[in-house]
Amino acid sequence: MKLFSWSSLFFILSLSFLWGCGYWVWLQTNQSQHVQLTSQLSLQLERSEVLLEDWQRNYRLHLDYLRADLAKMTPPSTDNLMYEPWQELDDKIQHAPWPDALLGYALLDESGRAVRLSNSVAGQLFAITHTDFSSNHQFLTPMVLPAQWVAPVHLEFNSQHLLFWFDLAALKQKLLKAQQQAAGEILLVSATGQLVSPSRYQQTLLARFGLSDLRDDQSLKFQLKRPPEDLTRSSQRYDGSMAWPATALAQAMTRTKQGQTALFVPNYLGRPSVASWRWSDGWQAYLVAERDLSGLQQQRKQLRQYLLAGLSALSAVLLLLFWLIQRGIKRQEPAVPVAQPPVIEEPSVVSAELLAASAATELTQQVASSQPSAVVPVEFEQATFTHEHQLKTARNLLQAWLCQPGAEQNLKQISLRWLSQTEQSVRVACQPVGFISALLTKIQKETNKELLFDVAADVPSWAELDLNAVAASLGWVIRTRASHHDVTTLMVKLVVLEPLQLMIEIFDDGESLGAGQWMNLLHQSQESSNWPAELQQLKSAGGHLSAAQQQFSGNKLLLVLPMLELTAGCERDELQLVDGSALLLCPAGDAQQLYRRMLNQTGLGLMPLDDAAQFMQWCGAQSDARLDYLILDEVFIHGDQQIAAQVFQIVRRYFPQLVLIMFVRQPEQWLQLQQTFALRLVSKPVLRHELQQALLCQEPATLEPGLRPVWFESTQDVNDWLLRHQLEQLGYLPLQLQPDIPLPDDALLMLALENNTDVAKRDLPLLLWYTAEEISLHAQDMTQPVWTFEQGPVVLSRHLFQLATRPTTDEN
Known part of the structure; x- marks a missing residue:
């Protein structure tokens, strides 16, 4: 067996490529999971922050009305024996429309001493509340009790202080609904690393620390400490957290106001997790979104085992093939000298056989060398016939389109399928935001679903993009998802990817689809020729359609197309x-x-x-x-x-x-x-x-969002129809010039080149001459640009882009 041969080299390269692909799959899977977790935690933080801000904003409104109402009454005092203001104070506070249950309140003097307590619960809560009004915060640090989550709220009036305690049970339920899954958790952590919101594992922590017999008015103070084992599976019955080190999350929060931990770091329960945090000024605490990664860790372990098993099996198959090839080569080696003719006894026969073989080889080479010359004219004739046939088909489609408007939808489908198989992708200069907004406005009037449109700040105002692919694919996706009865809202968002890609995110609130359902929807057939014409057009433009898993409910589709940025930033966003x-x-x-x-x-x-x-x-x-x-x-x-x-x-x-x-x-x-x-x-x-x-x-x-108008001079019906079609495909609004209608200063004009004898028109700054005749542009002595129909939409879009971005005060 030859170890150093071409088959050995092929075996080594195949084995290296196989294991390299396995390692690449492992890295890509881990990276996609990390990106997905990051987006989930970011969205979870944003939604939780909105809930907390709404809660405080609602209470500020009620507190402002209460302050104005209390300012009209006599200040509560113990000096006036004839007037009892406490009943009036109780009535105003108790009858205020508080969103949450009021547990009690206390009236404090300037030094912080309690003048009046509404009930016994207020006395218990006042004893465990840190009343420091020097920071002038209206919402004090929340307190976690064994059975309640309490928020102290401070209101200052008439040089005195009112301290309210509200039950946050309703807010707790809203935060639970905002969590991603059963493994997710929303926490509020103070600047000292103490939990100031109830944990999902609160009863487990109380049992592990031996605190099951606490009174209802005792405050729970759990620190973010890293235990030596998983507390959810531990049998510990004492509090040893004073000797534990701080978790990676607590250490990171002391260094920065917001961020995210690495994957699989132990949390305060001793379980692998990932957390993202952000400082909240209103609550004077860190808002933390944490995700338990025990299940993901087990999934990665299983994936690693499956990859190793699959790669080992494929390596064994390659090794078996290599052994069979080497064995076949070894069997053929001794048969080579036996098949040779005798060279000693019959020299004349050998010479004849060699001459015959040489002649046959020469004849074969001559035939092979002469074969291409006979094939080339046939291929040229076939290509010429195909090109002429396509042009004839295009003329027939155009005539049918113009002569039979009653069959517009059928002709549209036929034309779209034919063009998707014959035309190549063309990127034109356009305004992506205006074109897509006009497209969504048109679709919004056709359907009863709710359409939302959001644009990222870095989306350029002008770019080179395949608008036909954008309109076809985006319209197909929206109409396909809107046809489902469980979808009520669709949101379209424009995002710029690097390098030079435009991503269109389509969200809907319908029933979440699985991976198999997405595969059947996006790839309905193994052959791309059987795909819908819209997806074929998207593929020819260099784009692709994919699906991403939503964090909560609904579905998310991603349209990615190549793009060339022409102007940075979007002026309309200022x-x-x-x-x-x-x-x-x-x-x-x-x-x-x-x-x-x-x-x-x-x-x-x-x-x-x-x-x-x-x-x-x-x-x-x-x-x-x-x-x-x-x-x-x-x-x-x-x-x-x-x-x-x-x-x-x-x-x-x-x-x-x-x-x-x-x-x-x-x-x-x-x-x-x-x-x-x-x-x-x-x-x-x-x-x-x-x-x-x-x-x-x-x-x-x-x-309503509108397209940039372009006024053109009418020549004849066919040319006008073609020009209107070209401008509409480029994202402009074609308008025919009228002699009695004044035009704005920044109007884009397209005049027929045959009427260039008018000297006054030559001084217009934003003017583009056009003609349907075949002319030589170098022979035209024109200061303004000239466009012919044979140049196509790409050149027209560039001319209009240069005119639209040219300042109106430019003398050139």
């Missing part, structure tokens, strides 16, 4: 700050979070309400509050115009100068209500630019 306060009426969910983020960027003081009960309660409690804007989503009132009119009448009763803004799918259905209440109608999906225009405009208006 928002102007607006002074005032606003009330947002929108159901809780992704839409409320998106609108809240947009409004916070404008500088408005925002008060979001989730349902009608909160709205009616808020309206009844108004006295002298300030409200400048009421922003109403039609989903909040289920699209009922009568309910909307009642809401506007109720709010205008308290705030006559209030500006009313509505988010609607079809603005034309709300025109009568707009005239009655002077509404600002914003078409969905809502963009930041249109939202700020609604906040700044002084008159009733209808705002």
Whole structure:
């Protein structure tokens, strides 16, 4: 057996490639799991922070009204024997519409001594509450009791202090719902590393530390210490945490305000976990989202075992093949000299055989060398015939498209399938945000589903992109997901990936699909030729469609396409700050979070309400509050115009100068209500630019995202139709020039080259000449650019991009 041969080299390279692929699969799996965990923890932190901020914002509103109400009464004092103010104080506090249960309150003097305690529970809680009012924080550090989670709230009035204790059971349930899975946990940790929120394993910790017989008024003080073993499986019955070192999370929080730990570090229970934290100024504590990784650790162990077993089996198969090849070579080696003719006894026969073999070899080489020359004309003729056949088919499709408008949908499907098989991907200069927003606005009017649109800050205003692939694939994904009855809301988000890729994330709130269901949906056939025409067009453009697992519920699809950035940043995202306060009426969910983020960027003081009960309660409690804007989503009132009119009448009763803004799918259905209440109608999906225009405009208006108009000069019907089609495919709004309509200063003009005799037109700054004739551009003495139909949409898009980005004051 030859160890050093070509087969040996192939065996070594195959074995190295096999194990290298296995190692690459292992690394990619770990990296994808790490990225998924990071996104899950980040989203979990964001949602929990929103819940905690909403809780404090709600209490600030009630405390402000209570302070104003208490300022009108006689200050409580023990000097006046004829007046008993305690009953009045109790009535005002007890009858305040607190969102949570009030356990008790205490009235303190300037030095912090208790003047009055509402009940015995208040006395017990006052004894364990750290009352330091020097920091001037309204919400003190929460306290964890064996059966309750209590939040002390401080209110200062008339040089005295009111200290309330509220039961946070409702907030605890909301945080539990916001957790990712049963293995996730949301914690509040003080600056000293102490848990100030109840843990899911609180009863386990009490049993392990021998604290099962605690009184209900004793405060629990669990520190983030790393135990030597898993406490959930331990039999320990004493508290030895004083000798334990701090966890990796506690050490990292002392160094930075926010961050994330490494994977599989032991937590305060001694279990492998990963945690992400962020400092909260309102709660004066760290908000921690922790995930138990015991299950993931077991999955990685099983995956490693499966990979090793599979690679070992494949290596054994390669070794067996190598042995069989070597054995076959060894068997053929002794048969070679036997097959040779005798060279001693019959020299003449040998010479004849050698000559015959030489002649046969020469003849074979001549035939092989002459074969390509006979094949080349046949291939050229076949290619010529195919090209002419495609052009003939294109003419027939165009004639059928123009002559039979009644069969538009069928012709559209036929044309789309034919073009996806014949046309190559073409990237043109365009405005991605404007094109996609107009596409979503069109789809929004076709379906009754809720569409949301969000744009990252780094999405460029101008880029080179395959718009046909974007429109086909994005429209197919949205219509496919919107056709399911369990989907009510879809959210589209634009994100820039490196290097030079645009990712479109599509979220929906439907029933979560499994990996097998996604494979059947995205890859309906093994052959790409059998895929839908939209996916074929996406593939030809160099993009791909994939699915990502959602953190809570719903589904997430990812459209990734190649992109070339032309201008950095998005000019329309530069928002102007607006002074005032606003009330947002929108159901809780992704839409409320998106609108809240947009409004916070404008500088408005925002008060979001989730349902009608909160709205009616808020309206009844108004006295002298300030409200400048009421922003109403039609989903909040289920699209009922009568309910909307009642809401506007109720709010205008308290705030006559209030500006009313509505988010609607079809603005034309709300025109009568707009005239009655002077509404600002914003078409969905809502963009930041249109939202700020609604906040700044002084008159009733209808705002919706629009395309950049291009005015062109009409020549003939066919050329006009082709030019309109080209401009619409590039994301522009084609408008025919009218002699009596004035044009804006930044208007983009396209005039026929045949009419270039007008000297006044040659001085227009944003002018593009066009013609359908075949001309020589070098022979034209023109200062403005010239475009011909034969140059195609790529050159047209670049000309329009240069004109659109050129300053109007440029003399050139």
